[in-house]
Structures are given as C-alpha cells and as structure tokens.
Amino acid sequence: MADKKKSVLLEIKDLKIEGYTGEEWVPIIKGVDLTLHKGEVMGLIGESGAGKSTIGAAAMGYARDGTRISGGSIEFDGMELTTASESERRALRGKRIAYVAQSAAASFNPAHKIIDQHTEAPLHYRIQKRLEAQEDAMELYERLRLPNPKEIGFRYPHQVSGGQLQRAMTAMAMACRPDLIIFDEPTTALDVTTQIEVLAAIRDIVDQFDTAAIYITHDLAVVAQMADTIKVLLKGDEVEEAPTEEMLSNPKEDYTKSLWAVRSFQRPQKARPKDATPLISVQNVDAAYTGGVKVLDDVSFDIYEGMTVAVVGESGSGKSTTARVITGLLPPSNGQVLFKGEPLPASYLDRSKDQLRQSQMIYQMADTALNPKVRIADIIGRPAQFYSGLEGAALKARVDELLDLIELEPSQYYNRYPPELSGGQKQRIGIARALAAEPTFIICDEVTSALDQLVAEGILRLLDRLQNELNLAYMFITHDLATVRSIADEVVVMQHGKVVEQGPKDVMFKPPHHPYTDLLLSSVPEMDPNWLTTLLEERGVDNVGESADV
C-alpha cells in the first residue's frame, strides 16, 4: 500500500500557522512539509498541542477562528490554497476535500435530519438532484453497515447512537466522492467495541473509492490500522515520517520511541491480604435515577486496603454510578456499602466528618473539577483545614508537604491559579486535594483519559508511588484496558449496570473469559498493523456492523 506510485494530490511546504493569544500572535505550526499522493492514507500523530488538527484544517485551506496561516504553501491538485480567494477555497470544501470531526454528536446540526445534512453539499454543488442524493446517501449508509440504511437518515442526530453517527458522518464526507478526507480523531470519543466498527467501516470505504485521507489521532494502535505512512508531530514541528510498518518496527527519533514505549509501565500485582476485612464492601447494590430507570443491578465487590480495583466497562455500564453510591451522592434503592465492616449511611448527608474524610474522589476533567478563580494553596488547603482543623503556619506547611508529594515545587505553585497550569499539573492538584483529607480510599474516575499518553503515564506512576507510601486503596474507573493492565490488582467488569465478571488481574486477562470481557479485551487496538484485519476475519466481517451499538 505504502509505495503507490501515484501523482501528488496535496503538497504542503514549510507551513506556518499562528494563533492569537489575546495579546499577540504566537506560532502554532513552525514549518511543516507534507506530501500526500492520490489514494494514500497518512496518519498524523502527536500529543495535544502538536498541531495535528490545525494542519488538517489547513489542508482544506481553512484557518480556525483565532488562527491564521502566516507562511508556506498548500497546493491541492495544482491549486495554491494560501493565495486562492475565500470563495475558491470554499468551492473545494465538501466537494473535493471533506472533513470528519471528532464528535459526530456535536458536529451534526441538532435541528436537521441526518440525510438533509448529508445531501446539503451535493445539492449545493448541483452534483445530484435531491432524490438521487438521498438514494446515494442510503447506499453509502448500507456500505458503512448502518442498520436500516433506508430509514436511518430520516432521523434526527439525537435519535441515533454515537457510533452510528460517526459512520453517518463518514458517509456524509463521501457524499461528493472527494479526493481527500480529513479524519480528525474520528473514534476518540467512542467505546472500544464501537470504535472497531467505525474503524473497519472507514477503512473499507476509503479503500473502495480510493480516497486519499489524512488520519489524525493520538492513538498509535489506531493509526497503525489505518495509515500507509505515519508522520509524528511535536509542538508544531515534524519529528519524523515513515511508512507505517517501518515506523512501528524501527522508530528513529527518541521522542517517537518514547511514544511507543508508553504502554510499558506495569507495577507488580498485589494479592488480597488473608483474613482481613475489606476496606470497602459494596453489597448487592441496586440504584436508579429519578424516573425509575434502573442503572445498577445487584452490584457487589470488595476493595481491600492498599489495593487497586479497576472497574471497567463501556459508557452507560454503571461505573460512575457505582462511585456515586459509594460516596453517598446517590443513595442505593437496595443493598449497602460497608466501610471496614461497618455499614455507611446511604446518603452523604448522614455520614460523619470522619466517614466523609476516608473516601475521596479524583475526577476525569481536572479542568472543570478545579475552581479557576481559587488559588492552588486554597484548593488544597481547604480540605486540610476542614477535616484536620489546621490553621496558619501548620496549614501552610501541610500544603507545602502535599505539593511536594505530587512533585510540584511548592514555592512555584502556591500562589498560582488552575488556568495557568497544564492538564497534567491540574490533575496533580486534583490528587493533592484528595490527599489533603488524609483518606484511606480514593475513587479515580477516568483520571487519565483526558490526558496525553506520556502525561497519563506520569500520573499513573505518581498514583502508584502514593499508594505505596500512604497505603491507599483505589477504585479505578476506566474504559482503557491498557491502564488496567498497568496498575490494577483486581478487575471488575460491568455491563448494563451488572457485574459480569470479577477477579485478580492475571486471571482476568487470561482466557477463558466471559463473552463480554472477551469482546472488550479483543477490541483494544494493538500496534500490529494487521490487527484489525485479523480480528475482523476472526469475528466474521458480516456481524461487525450490528453488535452492541445498535
């Protein structure tokens, strides 16, 4: 695939893009070259802030609000986009270059039917009449293995699941049979089991129509399935580019190697202490939200002192609801939660200060979990003051000690505010805030899923160190099985509000599995570029489209 001797479709030379900070223009892309041939798929990979999406948009001659193309050239099929007029550039979009966005749910207009959004470009460019365009849409829906292809387009976006929407958006990008499609993290927001279906559908259709594509992602294993060549970016600069196989087997630059090595962190697995009382024991818990929809059904598991229990499952499986029951935010309709063998009051309102102190939470979005207008010292100091009654110099000493624990220099961070910090630093502050209460048990709700892989690894290592030093127990909610592999002692697998399987990690990762665990495990993309092909053959391609997400 990689050595197609075809003509050049897109040639970007020394591209420079600047972004406006509110005060000045700063460089975001610092001179990137990119050559894409007809029918070729290039993977752009890098951490957030690498400029992947910005380059993707620039390939369409588009600069997002607050950015501008400040230098270099973008030549698409003989046309120079940087000097073309806005209407000339616009005439390419949707017709010859199409775009697939990260969140289909947010990128479909809620006010219009899916098929009306699909046919907008073909009608606008007078390529097809309405009925023709609709029939073509249905055919594309069928090729992308959407259920009820004749009917699904006449629904509104909110009536269709995320995985289906993402496929419908790929179909929409295909509407005018473009020469190039920009895929901007198209599966990042999806569960692993859904991701496979979307990846397979995208790959097939790009193959069928011989469309060139730029595939933007931060997930190496995903890009390995999709791309002929991979380009690695770091802070607006190119690190290296090579054909996929070569890039995976023989990365040249240190940065690339470090990306490849991310999944290597693994801490030794601990066994349950003998004859001990579990620190937290969730017993036969049922729970429902107002409206009576049952979201937890007979959930039971134990967490022992100093151990990490990973709770895994797709979105909607009840992981976070379980956390809400344990913390008392959502009193269960049945069952109870024991702390060191003593039942905890169902609602947090009835729990004593000491009971509250014992269980703390760290959240997925450190951005929204920290008040942007409060000093770091006060964010961390407040729980220390509230639970331990520290004041004045003692309080300051405690905050310094906590900042030391999370490896941030106290004198530098004491007086700063959350918006001045990076994502990883914010998450560290979230951890320090949880530690300030001196808990024995911390619920980590997807704490690394919003972070880049290298940063996430740093957080995992920190959590591991803290566990060893402070003998903490963790309940680690995640949908990322790589994270489970690196830090869990025990695993609880949830689906539709029930626990389908649980046990020590080494046992859980070895067959035989519960069928759902098996589906989850086998759906995690692997670095092997043939992984998706092999998996689809094993599962039988025909049933890929109609599994869990229908």
Added chain:
Amino acid sequence: MGDILSLVLKRLGYGLITLLVISVIIFFMVELLPGDIAQAVLGQGATEENLAALREQMGLNDPAPVRYFEWLLGAIQGDFGASIISGERVSSVIGERFMNTLFLAAYAAVIAVPFAITLGIIVALLRNTLFDRVANVLTLTSISSPEFFLGYILILYFSVKWGMFPAIASLSQDMTIMELLERTFLPALTLVLVVTAHMMRMTRAAIINLLASPYIEMARLKGTPPWKVIVRHALPNAWAPIINVVALNLAYLITGVVLVEVVFVYPGIGQALVDAVSKRDFPIVQACCLIFAGTFILLNLAADVGAILTNPRLRHPK
C-alpha cells in the same frame, strides 16, 4: 407528542395559577388605597345617610374576601362591574379600547418582528463591519429615546414638515382599512422604533453565540456559504431566546403604550387606564390591570411553547 402536550398543559396550569395570584394582588392593592369610594362618587357635600345608602347599594359593606370572589366570578364571565363615574359596564367602556390597542400592537408587530429578526440575521452575518456598527448605534439610539420624544420627532417631520401622515390618530366608525392604516401609521412606527433594537440585538447575540459550535464549523467545512451557515445552521437553533424576547416585546406593545396613545390621542386602553386612575374609577383600573397581566402571562406562555416546539429533541423524542 404526548410529552409536549403535557408540558404545554402544565405551563398553561402555571399560567392560570399566576393569574389568580395576580388577581388577588390587584384587588387588595386597590382595596388598600386610601379614601372612600362612596365619598369619591358623591363628592364632599354628601350626607351620611346618602353615603351609607350608596355603600349598601354597591355592596361595600360586605367583607373584602366576599367582594373579591364576587368580582372574580364576574371577571371570569367578562363582567368587571360598572364604572363608578359613569355607571356604564366596564366591559363596554374598555372593550372597544382594548381592541384598538390590540390593533395598534398588531400593526407595529407585523412590521417590527420580521424587520428586527431580518436585521438581526444581517448584522450577525456582517458582524464587526461598518454596517453592524451603524445598525447598532441607530437601534440603540431609538431604544434609548423616550417614546413620547420619538413620537413628537416623527410628528414634526412626517406631519408638520412633509405632511405625509396625520399627527392625530383618532378613529371613527366609517373609516376604511386603508384610512385606518394611514391614520395609525405614526404611532405604529413609533412603537416599531422602540421595540426593534431589543429583538434585533437578541437575534444577533443568539446567532453569534452558536457560531463556535462544532456543527457550524462542520457546515463551513462542507463548503456552505456564510449566509446559509447563519440561516440554515445557526438560526434554527437560536429560536428559543429569540422567541422569548419577541414575546416580551409584544407584551410591551400592549401594556406599555400609554405614552404613545397620549401623544397621538389614540383611543386605546392605556388612555382609559390613565383616566380611570386619575378619577379613582377602581373597577376600570382593576380590569385594565387584570387584562395587562393576562396579556403578559399569555405571551410568555406562547414563548415557552414556541421554545419547546422549536427544540428538535422535544419535538422528535427518541
């Protein structure tokens, strides 16, 4: 659709309860006003016997709650009692005037609402251009000037200097619809100038607020021209706030026109209210207040229902 119906019925129920509470407030506020109605009717020279007889006749000796329920019962049937001054039924005094006010409000609304929304869309499309700024300055100027001032300016130019439209909007029975529209053009234009700015600016803000949405970027990246991005992709999602501000302004067109009616000597309900207050004609004051309150509640209800109906998530449940 069952969901929407129950939502609408619920809103309607709340509206009725609000109206009931307001009727209590109106009735007892008037009750609290100093002075004796019988005294006001008969004047200073009345004897004690005459006053007592009149009080008996008007039912003023009954306890307040009893009178309230009698009044409410009548009001529900459209009977607001009799004017203290003239003895005419309140409904016949203000009925025709209320229709006149409604006519003027409708006249102004038919011009102002499409004009304001269209202008709002255009300035959203041409945001931060000279046109946007000029439109902003002009509409802000018109909203910041008192209505009577605007009215007199219009009279000065359109009637006195150019003689295009009459300065006085008095009505008579035998006017044709064209005459009527001509006669009431200046008061209607005054009202248009007063309400346009608010609606236009809200339309602009509601649309611009949505321009950062991913689906707007998607529309742009599909090659959709800018005007279509606004009209087809942003506007349908901006209706809820726009409808709300339109309803608020429609209510203002009915309840806030007193000054305009006075300037143009237009026989509307606002004038009737002012007259009644100065003459202590309480039944008329109560009836006007209740009608105003009802108008506000009804239009807000319509806005709520409109917002619900333009929300695709509610219109097309899963």
